Every structure is written in structure tokens, then in C-alpha cells.
Amino acid sequence: MTLDEIDRKLLRLLQADANTPLDRLGEAVHLSRNACWRRIKALESAGIITGRVTVLDPEKIGLGLTVFILIRTNAHAPDWLDRFRKATRSMPEILGVYRMSGDLDYLLRAQVADMKDYDRLYQALIQRVPLSDVSASFVMEQIKETAQLPL
Structure with a gap:
């Protein structure tokens, strides 16, 4: 999978906060909620997103x-x-x-x-x-x- 600038921006946002709502992610990358969700699922299927964690102190x-x-x-x-x-x-x-x-x-x-x-x-x-x-x-x-x- 080749990452474009939208994918990279989504990944930066998700790395900062994996709980960011799809609506907010879509606004940030100028995509609809559904288009954002499909991109995230594609990134997961490609093995680029390998998991989501909660960081503890x-x-x-x-x-x-x-x-x-x-x-x-x-x-x-x-x-x-x-x-x-x-x-x-x-x-x-x-x-x-x-x-x-x-x-x-x-x-x-x-x-x-x-x-x-x-x-x-x-x-x-x-x-x-x-x-x-x-x-x-x-x-x-x-x-x-x-x-x-x-x-």
C-alpha cells in the first residue's frame, strides 16, 4: 500500500490520539466520516495500523x-x-x-x-x-x- 498525504495526516492524528472521533478526523483531512473510516480500515488491513493502546503513567x-x-x-x-x-x-x-x-x-x-x-x-x-x-x-x-x- 502506498501512503498518500491524507493517509499520513490520518496516521499522525491517530498516533496523537487513537480515540479521535471520525467526524473530527474527517474535518482535519477534508473527507467524509465514511471515507475516513474506509481509509482507516484499509490501513489496518494493510498492517500499517497494528493496534491501538492506552498509554499509562x-x-x-x-x-x-x-x-x-x-x-x-x-x-x-x-x-x-x-x-x-x-x-x-x-x-x-x-x-x-x-x-x-x-x-x-x-x-x-x-x-x-x-x-x-x-x-x-x-x-x-x-x-x-x-x-x-x-x-x-x-x-x-x-x-x-x-x-x-x-x-
């Missing part, structure tokens, strides 16, 4: 510590990777898992309550899959966080 729900977990491993076999994927995907505290180039093998982003909660997460992870080197960096100040892609 982690501190207000008791998860005020963001941690980046840096992992190096000596295991690179497919069965190890399958175990690692299953383990990290099953742990709700882990919000992102990235296989990296360079010296670092994996980078994980997790949201936990505090250091004790991070230690619980760490212990659970190493029980599920063997890791050769794990270190963590704790976020002291979040300067920017967004899920909005530049369009």
Missing part, C-alpha cells in the same frame, strides 16, 4: 523504574534463541527485546517498581534461560518517550 501505577538490560551470551543455537524468545515474551515487565549488532547480543527494556522488583525479574530470567553476561542501566530521568513514528 508508570509511576502512577507503581512501576516507576525503567531499566535497560544488556545481555551477552555464548549460546547462539536456534533452541537457545527459542527459549530466550519464549522467556522474554512471557514476562510482562519486559516491554522490548532487541537483538543487536556489535559487542552486545540483546538489549531489553523493562518497567519495574524498584530495585527489589528488578532483582526478582533478573532472577526469573536467568532461571528460564542461561545467560553469560547480564548488566543493567537504570533510567534516572526520562527526557523523551514516544511511540509516534515520524510521518
Whole structure:
């Protein structure tokens, strides 16, 4: 699917607020409510819109510590990777898992309550899959966080 300027504007608006009413979206892009709805459905069918979420304030729900977990491993076999994927995907505290180039093998982003909660997460992870080197960096100040892609 090729995106035109109307699609891009709709996507910008929806990224800012997925609950924007169709009437307001239509006004913003100069389309009828139905034409807007059809475009959004086409964007969903094409896999461009993959979901809609409500963004929460982690501190207000008791998860005020963001941690980046840096992992190096000596295991690179497919069965190890399958175990690692299953383990990290099953742990709700882990919000992102990235296989990296360079010296670092994996980078994980997790949201936990505090250091004790991070230690619980760490212990659970190493029980599920063997890791050769794990270190963590704790976020002291979040300067920017967004899920909005530049369009």
C-alpha cells in the first residue's frame, strides 16, 4: 500500500490520539466520516495500523523504574534463541527485546517498581534461560518517550 498525504495526516492524528472521533478526523483531512473510516480500515488491513493502546503513567501505577538490560551470551543455537524468545515474551515487565549488532547480543527494556522488583525479574530470567553476561542501566530521568513514528 502506498501512503498518500491524507493517509499520513490520518496516521499522525491517530498516533496523537487513537480515540479521535471520525467526524473530527474527517474535518482535519477534508473527507467524509465514511471515507475516513474506509481509509482507516484499509490501513489496518494493510498492517500499517497494528493496534491501538492506552498509554499509562508508570509511576502512577507503581512501576516507576525503567531499566535497560544488556545481555551477552555464548549460546547462539536456534533452541537457545527459542527459549530466550519464549522467556522474554512471557514476562510482562519486559516491554522490548532487541537483538543487536556489535559487542552486545540483546538489549531489553523493562518497567519495574524498584530495585527489589528488578532483582526478582533478573532472577526469573536467568532461571528460564542461561545467560553469560547480564548488566543493567537504570533510567534516572526520562527526557523523551514516544511511540509516534515520524510521518
